[in-house]
Amino acid sequence: MMFNEELIDQIRKAFPRAAADFNGKKRAFFDNGTATLVLRQAAQAENEARINWSANVGGIFDESREASEIILAGRQAAADFLNTPDPSTIVSGESSTSLLFNLSYAMSKKLTGRENVVTTDYEHYTNIDPWVELNKRGKVKQVRFAKLNMDEGTLDMDHLQELIDTNTKIVTVTAASNMLGTKSPLEEIGKLAREVGAFFVVDAVHHIPHGPTDVQSLDCDFLVFSGYKLFTSHGSFLYGKKEHLEDLQPFKVRTAPKTSPGKFEWGTRNQATFAAFSGVIDHFLWLSKEVQSKYENEFSNFDENKRALKIAMDAIEQYETEFSKAILTGFDDIPGLLDMPKITVYGLTDLNRLDERDPTFSFEVENIPEEEVVNRLWKEGGIAARAGHYYSYAQDIYNKQKIIRISLVHYNTIEEIKLFLKTLDSICKSR
Ligand SMILES: Cc1ncc(COP(=O)(O)O)c(C=O)c1O
Numbered sequence: 372m373m374f375n376e377e378l379i380d381q382i383r384k385a386f387p388r389a390a391a392d393f394n395g396k397k398r399a400f401f402d403n404g405t406a407t408l409v410l411r412q413a414a415q416a417e418n419e420a421r422i423n424w425s426a427n428v429g430g431i432f433d434e435s436r437e438a439s440e441i442i443l444a445g446r447q448a449a450a451d452f453l454n455t456p457d458p459s460t461i462v463s464g465e466s467s468t469s470l471l472f473n474l475s476y477a478m479s480k481k482l483t484g485r486e487n488v489v490t491t492d493y494e495h496y497t498n499i500d501p502w503v504e505l506n507k508r509g510k511v512k513q514v515r516f517a518k519l520n521m522d523e524g525t526l527d528m529d530h531l532q533e534l535i536d537t538n539t540k541i542v543t544v545t546a547a548s549n550m551l552g553t554k555s556p557l558e559e560i561g562k563l564a565r566e567v568g569a570f571f572v573v574d575a576v577h578h579i580p581h582g583p584t585d586v587q588s589l590d591c592d593f594l595v596f597s598g599y600k601l602f603t604s605h606g607s608f609l610y611g612k613k614e615h616l617e618d619l620q621p622f623k624v625r626t627a628p629k630t631s632p633g634k635f636e637w638g639t640r641n642q643a644t645f646a647a648f649s650g651v652i653d654h655f656l657w658l659s660k661e662v663q664s665k666y667e668n669e670f671s672n673f674d675e676n677k678r679a680l681k682i683a684m685d686a687i688e689q690y691e692t693e694f695s696k697a698i699l700t701g702f703d704d705i706p707g708l709l710d711m712p713k714i715t716v717y718g719l720t721d722l723n724r725l726d727e728r729d730p731t732f733s734f735e736v737e738n739i740p741e742e743e744v745v746n747r748l749w750k751e752g753g754i755a756a757r758a759g760h761y762y763s764y765a766q767d768i769y770n771k772q773k774i775i776r777i778s779l780v781h782y783n784t785i786e787e788i789k790l791f792l793k794t795l796d797s798i799c800k801s802r
Pocket of ligand 1: 404405465466467468469495497498543547548549574575576577596597608
């Protein structure tokens with residue numbers, strides 16, 4: 372077991388609402404794919420920055436100087452987290468949606484209308500519509516979608532490879548499907564993109580809390596993720612290779628900086644967002660100290676903070692693999708009786724392939740409406756789950772406009788999973 376009981380307890384204490392909601396109602400929070408709970412130290416850092424350093428940057432007084440410092444520290448924290456040496460390659464924005472629309476517009480200036488974009492059938496619409504918009508405006512000829520292996524919810528890599536040709540200028544893929552939990556083979560896809568000289572863009576929004584994300588090993592040109600999926604407030608980050616950030620011309624106000632990151636940033640920055648993000652990184656740095664005895668020489672080619680962040684995210688990934696195992700084994704055990712409703716899980720269920728998925732599960736229970744399952748999970752087990760459409764194109768591909776989804780992160784526990792499975796079992800049995 373990567374995390375012992377004491378550590379799990381400490382982690383949960385770092386999240387004021389991990390065990391109970393604001394009313395003191397005990398519940399297991401399984402809706403993390405929609406937004407994660409907030410880390411106390413992120414919220415505190417945000418609050419302090421708001422009060423103490425609310426001045427705008429660029430002044431000579433301490434409040435202003437400190438605001439600039441916090442922003443730089445936050446960018447450095449994001450740079451360490453993604454393993455890029457240069458904080459100026461980290462652009463912040465309102466959301467990943469706004470960052471990708473702005474990026475697609477800037478890229479379109481490089482296109483002639485003859486090119487194509489290759490993406491996949493399991494993207495979030497945030498990583499589809501910026502590119503479809505370019506097609507509508509005659510900036511790209513086609514947006515192509517790589518198919519899924521429908522039975523297992525993975526990418527059909529042969530099809531993806533077939534779609535990429537010399538006219539492909541952008542290959543853009545999610546790091547993990549927010550419906551199926553499947554992780555994309557990003558390194559392989561990146562190689563295919565590079566062979567034809569296409570930009571390789573990664574949507575890391577869903578995957579970000581679940582494991583290490585390294586822009587250098589991926590060799591991606593751009594990568595986006597959002598703070599509210601990583602234990603802090605809204606506001607998102609875009610990594611871009613320096614040369615592209617220098618070269619591309621985004622929508623911009625003429626008096627705004629001419630160099631990155633300011634060139635890509637719309638309006639005045641919120642320093643509190645950066646302070647809060649640094650709080651998240653501090654949490655991972657703390658976590659790495661707690662588990663570092665399990666890591667002897669691993670990641671020793673990275674400098675101190677980067678190594679610590681790798682260790683923390685690796686430990687989280689290993690711990691969460693136990694969640695996936697427990698959930699999938701539990702799903703399998705439920706239909707004990709012949710006449711009990713069947714549970715269908717969309718996505719990888721093979722226990723030997725847990726490293727190919729994040730602990731995000733979309734499922735349905737035969738003959739029981741999604742809302743009924745979700746309501747009963749909540750009322751009878753205190754399980755916060757959701758039934759809906761998560762803006763995932765995969766839901767349209769599977770023709771599931773509504774699906775029950777649970778998504779776990781490192782403050783969840785095996786006990787909560789047991790409670791979930793027990794409640795689901797009793798829902799099935801009462802049918
Ligand atoms: C994979 C993925 N991409 C993009 C988004 C959208 O991110 P944002 O709300 O920051 O625009 C989400 C949100 O659920 C997501 O899961």
